[in-house]
Amino acid sequence: MKDLLVLLHGESPRKSNLLLIYGVSILFTLYLWSQYKEHLSTAQQLLYCVIGVDILGGIIANLTNSTKAFWQKQSLLAQSLFLGIHIVHPVLLYAIFELDRLDMAFLFVYMFVSAQILLNVSAERNRILAVLFSAVGIYCFSQWKIPLQFFWIIIAYLLKLLVGFCIRLEEE
Numbered sequence: 001m002k003d004l005l006v007l008l009h010g011e012s013p014r015k016s017n018l019l020l021i022y023g024v025s026i027l028f029t030l031y032l033w034s035q036y037k038e039h040l041s042t043a044q045q046l047l048y049c050v051i052g053v054d055i056l057g058g059i060i061a062n063l064t065n066s067t068k069a070f071w072q073k074q075s076l077l078a079q080s081l082f083l084g085i086h087i088v089h090p091v092l093l094y095a096i097f098e099l100d101r102l103d104m105a106f107l108f109v110y111m112f113v114s115a116q117i118l119l120n121v122s123a124e125r126n127r128i129l130a131v132l133f134s135a136v137g138i139y140c141f142s143q144w145k146i147p148l149q150f151f152w153i154i155i156a157y158l159l160k161l162l163v164g165f166c167i168r169l170e171e172e
Contacts, residue, residue, distance in 0.1 A: 005050075006065060010066030017064045025057035036149035040097075047096055048149075051089060056157040062164030072168055083115045083165070089157055093150060103144055107154060110137055111161050118166035127167050134162045 009018065029052030037045050061067050071079060090104035114133040118126050137158045146154060 006070065008066070009061055010064065010070035013064060013066040016032070017027065017060070017066070018146040019103070021057045021060045021064075022053075023058060025053045028056050029053050032149070039149060044096060047092065051092065051153060055089065055153060055160050059156060059164045062160055063167075065169065068167075068169045071165065079165075080116065080120055083112055083161060086111070086161060089153070093153065097150060099150060100144075100148065103141075103146065107137075107141070107157065110140075111158060112160055117167050118162065123168050123170060130163050130167045134158045137162070 005013075009021075029049050032052060033045060033049050036048070040048055071082070074082075087108050090108045093099045093107075094101050094104040114129075114137070118130050118133070121129060138155050141151065141154050
């Protein structure tokens with residue numbers, strides 16, 4: 001269990017960051033769930049909340065110094081595997097919530113290719129491109145017919161992985 005927590009929060013997370021990560025992600029997810037629950041079955045509601053807490057908490061966690069410092073020490077392969085695991089979100093959105101298969105495939109491919117570019121450019125370009133890639137991805141998905149109760153997940157997914165995970169700490 002400790003190894004999982006290190007993967008999620010780095011080696012020395014601050015208690016205040018953990019409170020922020022879990023407090024904000026749980027409260028915001030519960031708010032969103034309360035707005036959209038009537039459109040979902042009980043099983044879908046549970047999964048919606050799990051995905052919400054994971055993605056929203058991941059945005060904050062990936063922006064903390066502890067998590068960033070841990071992942072920046074890892075190999076490019078390990079970082080790519082971390083990103084690759086996140087195929088689960090688009091797959092669930094397709095399989096459980098019946099979002100368009102090609103839209104969800106594009107979401108993962110777009111995120112993964114963008115992330116690979118971000119992990120291989122200078123720190124200065126990395127920050128600029130992370131925001132640019134996120135904005136372009138959000139714009140593209142805003143033009144498609146994604147139901148509102150899922151559109152926020154797509155925005156948060158791109159922010160978690162492209163901005164949160166891929167922006168690096170400055171070298172001192």
